[in-house]
Amino acid sequence: MNRSSVRLLHALRPDGRNLWMVGDAKQSIYRFRGASSFNMARFGKEDFANGKRGRLKRNYRSVPEIVESFSSFATTMCSGDADSGLEAHRDGKGQKPELRTVQRAEQQQVALADAIEQLRSEGFAYRDQAVLCTGNEKLSTIGQDLERLGVPVLFLGSLFERAEVKDLLALLSVLVDRRAMGMLRVACWPDFTTSFSDVAAIFEHLRAAEHPSGSWLQHVDAIPSVSDTGRQTLSKLAIALSGFDQTASPWTVLATLLLDRTRIAARFGVSEDLADRTRGIAIWQFLNFMRVQPAGRGLPITRMLDRVRRLVRLGDDRDLRQLPAAAQHLDAVRLMTIHGAKGLEFGGVHMPGLNSDTIPRTPPAPPCPAPDGMIAGAEGSALEAYRAGQAEEQECLFYVAQSRARDRLILYAPTEKSNGHSRPLSPFLDRLGSALTRRSVVPARPLPVAAEARGVELVIDGRLRFGAPQIALYESCPRRFFYTHVLHVGGRRTTTAFMHLHEAVRSVVEAVIASDVPVTEQELTDRTDTALADEGLGEHGYRAEFRDLASAMLRFFLSGRAGAIAEAPVAVSINLGGEEILVEPDEVLMRPDGIRAVRRVRTGHMRSAESKDVGAAALILAVKQAYPGAVAELVHLSDGEASELSLSDRELKGRTDKLSKFLGDIRAGRFPAEVSSRTCPNCPAFFICGPTPDGPLQKKFA
Template sequence: MTPFHRAREAATRLRHQLFGDGASSGIPANQVIDAVAAENAEDFDISDAAPDDEALGTADAVLVRKFRQIVVRNDVPSGERAFLIAHEFGHWKLHHEGHEGCHKVVDSTLKPEDSDTFGAQKIEAYGARERAELQANIFARELLLPRAVARGLFLAGKTATQLAQDLDVPLELVRQQLLDGLLLPEPPASSDDPPQPITPTQNQIAAATSSAKSSLVVAGPGTGKTATLLMRVQHLLAEGAKPENLLLLTFSNRAARELVDRLQELGVSNAHDIWVGTFHAFGLEFLRKNHEQFGLRPRFGVADKMAQIAVLEPHIYGLGLTAFNPLGDPLDWLKDVVSTIQRAKDELADADEFADAVEQSALDTSAEALARQHDVVKLYRCYESKMRANGSLVDMGDLVMLPALALTKDFAKYTASAGRFKHILIDEYQDVNRASVQLVKALAAHAESLWVVGDARQAIYRFRGASMRNIVRFGDDFPTHTTFPLNENRRSFEEVIRVFEHTGREGNPLQMVLPLDDVGSARGHSGIKPRHVQCANDDVVHGELAANVRRIHGLGVAYRDQVILASTHDTCSAAADSLNAAGVPALHLGDIFQRPEVKDLLALLQLFIDRSGSGLLRVSQLPGLQLPPTDVEKLLAWCKANRPMPLSWVAAPPPGLSVKGMAALQRWASTFDGLESADSPWEVACQLLLDRTDILRTHLAGSSILDITRRIALWQFIYYLRVPDGGRAYQTVGSFITRLRRRLRVGDDRELRIPPPEADSLDAVAVMTIHGSKGLEFEAVHLVDIDARHFRMGLDSDLIPQSLLQFIAPIENFEEQSEASNKLYVALSRAREHLVLYETKAMYNAECVAAITGAAHLLERVQGKAAVSKLPASPSGSSSVPAPAAYDLTGFLSYRVCPRRYYYDFIKELSPAAGLHPAALIEGAVMRELFALHGEEPGQPPAEVERVLASLGPAFRDSVPHLRDYADQLLASGRAWLGMQRAVMAKPIDVECAGIPLRVSPHRITKSGSVVKIEFVRVKPSGKLSRQHKTLKWVLKYLAESYPKYSFQGSIFVLGTGAEELVYPYGRLPADFFLVPIAQALMAGNFEAKPNPWECPKCRHFLHCPA
């Protein structure tokens, strides 16, 4: 139960007290406010005042508790006025007089364009200040229009706009309540029963009541870490500490939310006055209170990775970079640079200190890595100057580093912000980085006590900058500390404990410096030995997985108390799909941008910005927007030939459409009337889904876990449209699509895979990565794929100078190896009673992780047999397309990437460009300027580059000079290779490769004696193990067999580097060589989509595929 659900319940109770049975119907907002303020209810005086009235200060509304009065500004519409008043009533009902932030509305959530950036919203949600404001907002929304009422009225036929008019409430409030009520599962009512008391161990009591200035509580899995932390809070309050003097820092919003809720369940008086939140939330609040000290604006934004890249990218061209090429699309290396800058800030290093570290490490760094590090120094300095130029942005690293340095340097200057915290409590201390430690030291130096809890063997976030050194060498930072070990596990039975205990010792390098203490089991023996299921392939794994979930469910363990853990998102998705196909409910959102219901909305948005109209393939099948397939084909052909403005063909359709098609387009004209690409994607989506179509209504029926998951995914996506992305306060449909592609390419969308708290009560098997399971526990844990490759160490990027980092022991890769072992330890220790491990031999050289092999005596080994059949292919996966005389080699390479991409490119001949980086368009234009097709006259090079540059919209105006430089660079490289301005491509060669006729179209063929060189040109390096290399080696082999008099070799010239990659034919190959079934699938007309997190965001068909 979250604090926000409690706010909803409080509003519901008040509404029922006032209106009885009428509370479940729509009531105009002014009637609700009048009823609440009435003398026989809350007895409040509502006063209106001018916005500049002193009574308001800088607020929109003010609660004056002493006089039971609410003052509200007099220049807002009546609906917004009602919301502001209801918000203040929320503070009245939820928070006491002294609660910080209860005197003004910080963000009413009624204006999306005024919302915080994506980065800020991820951080703020559970900061103490924002938590109170969000609670009051939710109270107000639920008081004026309960979710259930909104849902009922919508299902009865009302639209969002009609509801806003009928009830005189803000349209934005209606939209949020509708989306929440329609798409989110309803959580169960909170229980009034107090939690069952737990008898603490003597070690817990000693830790909770410590009188030491600094206390380190070493708490292994299941030993009562959270319970001891809560006992510590209760002890401090009992000893006379005030709630507002306690600072409790943790590492995730989820953990902060749960701690607040547990404190309230325990009946801790004024628990909401304890500052509970993440390090980043604390830093954000600190910087906002002291913004002028840091040259920041009062409402500065927080830059996530995409915003950081956006800050740096326009300025990379004049920095004199030598290792990184600023021209073209620099995203692939810029994301690594930005991550390096963040890692430097984690280590408290500004640009100058980073530069010093580079020089200190120079002798131990390769020449290539050193050149890249020198470039990073230039980029870091540029980045910092631009970030600070206008004071409107900070990044994640700043949120911890800036407060840490400021408080260390001059604590007295910030006493008003940080001086009230007398007792510092830190959860999950093994996850802190160096900047966090410095912040803790600065705070603790002026506090009465520091109390931290953690476990070095649960440190698995080194890739985010955390270092287990901080807990292993805690005494280096706090020499006089006292250590309190917790050594009784209350979570797991003996059989489970012994397995993860074994893996925590055997093979874990930490055992050398921090031996693992013996832990007793409070629950004793269960008589159930953990299972090690050995499977021949993934089908057997999934069959055994379903069988074991059902078996354990039959023993009385609910589905919601079981979890599937895996190392990768792909493995999670495959496991969830197989369980649901087998009739076992599994909750897993996965990559929401690959989900069909989200693709429908992406295709809708694509239509607003794409001249090719490719989204028609998908949108023409949606409710109310159906078009006859023949008309769709005519529209696509006309759009390809004429490239009209997006959606202009709705009002001015091409000739030749059917009567049904013309009638359908008239409905389209009404549906899309007034909506433009310059509108926000949130506005477009809300109007289409809540006012103009029945698309959303088709997803509202059904109560299966798949139905519920679809609705949750839609909720995640639609709300994502509402959040300003990057550093800009407002996004359009076009900018959203462009940034979405880039966000997916840098992997900055993982937050959207986590279901909202409302899903916690669903009776479905949870599916998550091992890293996502941190801090959770389940009756049954199914660890899928215990292959050794998933538990190998990951190395630090070579962009980070080694002298910048601190280490536990003078042993190479000590922390990396320890963390790899810790990952397995964390996964195994999530289980209470049932632990099932699945090993698959599907991969080449598959090998079980050594720690599990070494624990064979603790496991029941089972041979897996319960295979499942393959999931049915998507209906869009096959097509009866006439076979060509020969398949183009370029097409075959495209098919290898994704069969569906081949279908769109070479069969449907679609050419959308929405959201693609213009560098990709430039690269295509360069190739057209350099080469004429075989049989054409070369003539003068066409002005393809200038045509592309002229077609770019205003969003890329500043990039045009750099794109032109990029084109000139590529053209110069190509012409130097050609020895002329433009050349005709060589005559194509037909060759049969393992039964598939291929047409090879080289850019040039050269012959020297009996040696024939087949030459190709590409823009970027491909790599010796790339698809193109392997496929070309395969083709060369069959060319050599077909023409035995000649010796064939291949060449790939790279325009971007000027380098030549030589390729030689394969020797003998097995009959089932991996390219053979790919070729057979192409000839069989199998065009199934092949989702890939790296390829899909770069694909021009991403938004509508598969359709």
């Protein structure tokens, strides 16, 4: 119930006669669409005066032990009161809710799988058990872990992040990507298994000369250093894709490939394995998505891929997460968000992650809060109202989750962080009173490692050598670093006009640094215009705005050089345990105050971690080594700011140790992905990120 629904009711029935409303303030979890317990509280008073009010006190669903647990919690909730408890209608022969603690996070999923099997042996079918979490990302990980542990789950998750769908996206991308990075995944398909060294040979071949996208498949004999088996498999792939090129329709390509030219769809169709059935459903859902694509200009596959990125970035793929009704009969554990489970009930409910950093969660302040005083019934500023509402909703979520359980409720929490420090339990647990039993469990088996988390068998000839910005990328996502700087396939693909603007500014900056004579105002204007035109922005609808932006950035750049003497920047090589980090300052200035500044110039904005990351540490180390007494500066032209880097000795030591560790991890082939639904859709490797082909990969860096 939100304010709009109250107003609508008012318009329909101003006097409130014959209106009947039922609600549970303790289950108000729809704040994001304006529903709150406040609306319920005033419904029969202010909104429709003189309403009669009653309380429903009997719970028919759960065993008394579980009712006692959430009722005791309810009496302490913001939206509850001393009379919030319920009486159980069922007989009291049930089991108390349990908290099962494990030491480390990865043991939690094993404990969960063990408990699911235990309940099954007690007579609760998989389909009568649910795992509830607050968010889809967590569910996705749990779902994959449970499948690896042999527990069938009913959960699609984000369709485009599912392995079998990514496999298909990667295959389609091979037709439109000149560098064919999708081969990394296609080479892992049972139908087209290709060794890592053969895939690396394809990448090498495509880098050496320009080939129209996908055309190389018709000439596999021309690729040097591919093994005979590799050639045979690639010919099979060429036959499977024959007749299709970069202009093909994605639906036709996949329907033909899956149904006519391979046994892939048939295999999923006849498989008895529940995980295969879910994969089949995901592919069916994906094909349906592809069949109807909005009209537009450009290559259909590229357009579809761009649309997928957009949908995931905006979280607009929600409809595609829904399982079709036909899947509901499958005997598999339900994985749901608490929001998704509202209104449902299960014999056994499992709730992992009962830690203080998970529930209650304190979300960051909203970027655009409602104006103060706008939220009816709220006290304090808009931000305080937001915080209070969030705190209330976290309690409600926990209440809803518990009250889904008919017979068994099992909660889980790890007690140790990955660094060995203790990980506090959720404060909500203490509010369940004596209704909760607690025990710590030690699962007998380990969690099997996921295919994509396995290391890469990297054979490195000589030492490692990376630039400072490259190693900084390893810090933000080791997997992206692997694609970009080890395999050299992850470069930027689609460039926007805005990116061209930055390229134009960059080229003027480089020209200014390279030139010995100071630049006049007129020259700067001319150079800016030429650079913008070279980048294809001369006729752009926003050319005037782009020109203003470029001029402001370049003026700021020149103002930083005023009165300083520019020296030729030299690259500095830092040796770390025999490996090498190369730092190339953009410019070195002797300032009028006699201080030398070694500067890194970027056209964009400064990222929040940039002044403290390992790239910054490498710049400081380079300055210490080659320019004693100088200061290191990060210049960001979009911010109009130059910031001097300062790391305490302790911080610098920490970052240096980190740099050494990263180099060690790279040598050992460790490239875990830093998965985030916010940043991943922007990554060039979004569609291919995952497992790598079998076999060793030879590399030489220095």
